[in-house]
Amino acid sequence: MRNKIYIFASLCLACFLLNCKQQVPSHIEYEKSFEEIAQLAATENKYFCIILSHPACPPCEALHTRLFDEVSFAVGNKAIFNIVDITLPENKWYQQFIFSKSQPATLLFSPKVELITIIQGASRASTECIKNVINGKPECVRYRNNLLFSEAIASGEAVQALNLILTAKRKIENNRDATAELAESMQTLYYPYPLWLQIQNEQNKGNTEDAVFLARQMLTFQEPWHAELYNDLFLASRQVIDPDFDIANMPVLEIENDDIHLGSLQKDEKADIRIKLKNAGKETLAILDVSVGCSCLALLSGISHEIEADNEEYLHLQFTAEHQGEISRNVMITNNGIVPVKTIVIRANVK
DSSP, rough: HHHHHHHHHHHHHHHHHHHHHOOOOEEEESSSSSSHHHHHHHHHTOOEEEEEOOTTHHHHHHHHHIIIIIIHHHHHHGGEEEEETSSSSOOOOOOHHTTTTOOSSSEEOTSSOOOOEEEEEESSHHHHHHHHHHHOOGGGGSOOOOSOOOOOSHHHHHHHHHHHHHHHHHHHHHTTTOOHHHHTTTTOOOHHHHHHHHHHHHHHHHOHHHHHHHHHHTTTSHHHHHHHHHHHHHHHHHHHHOOOHHHSSSEEEEOOOOOEEEEEEEOOEEEEEEEEEEEEESSOOOEEEEEOOTEEEESSSOOOOOOOOTEEEEEEEEEEEOOOOEEEEEEEEEESSOEEEEEEEEEEEOO
16 A cells, blocks of 8 residues: 555656646846857757847837746747847847847747747737747748848748858858858848948958948948948948048037927817927038828928038928827938937827
């Protein structure tokens, strides 16, 4: 009888320990460098995820909670999660690499340091996809790549090119030639980040003229999202072209009031807005684009494409109270200044 009780107790203990083992959560880190987390994952033969987060991002907090409460337990001890703050300078390259400012975003890698997919957002579908991929069910992947790359590029092709770009980055950081990887990747994806890597690669090889040629190409990217993501790389490219380039001489767009509250308005009421813009820099300021973003805002008159140093210009807008409630709309001004995209917020309480 005692033997039976002992065997039963042993089986219960074994089952308990087995269940506990299955419930061991994945490892969650904060602010490890890419190389640190990649080496750790390779050593332990685990998947790893880089979570791009922002301290003032409620969805990011929601994803963090799900990582601790759900995902890390659902995948067991198969993965390492590394949460990084994209507002820190050393982490800016992640968004430049994937060509997206979306947050949160999860970059999911195999134990061999190969990018598998990029999963954006903190929705239930997003977290389920993270769990499925790590658990060997990658069918969700093709639905989770919503980057700025052309829709004509299949997600698998994009990921393959991104892996080549990442390999190139790691080679260049170790002063190794990455010409082959960059040439192949840019047949699929041509955007500022791999071009910047090409510039660095040519500098490493001592090819100054080629680096200058590529830096001039870099400055041809002038869409608003290029300016938002790659401003530091554009400034560095100007330094490649002209070693005497001084950032202190650049144009600076100053906006007299960038947060305008129109107060209470009746539905369909119109309000005229006049905003003073000034070039506080030493070079000519070029206004590349003024995006009003919605039908409720309209430009009443054109704005000069150039504002000379220490000169002023007025931006004339008209707001139409199309909808009731608390309204907030953004006007984005893209320019060649040190801060390439400036935003004006227009607010109103429409009754």
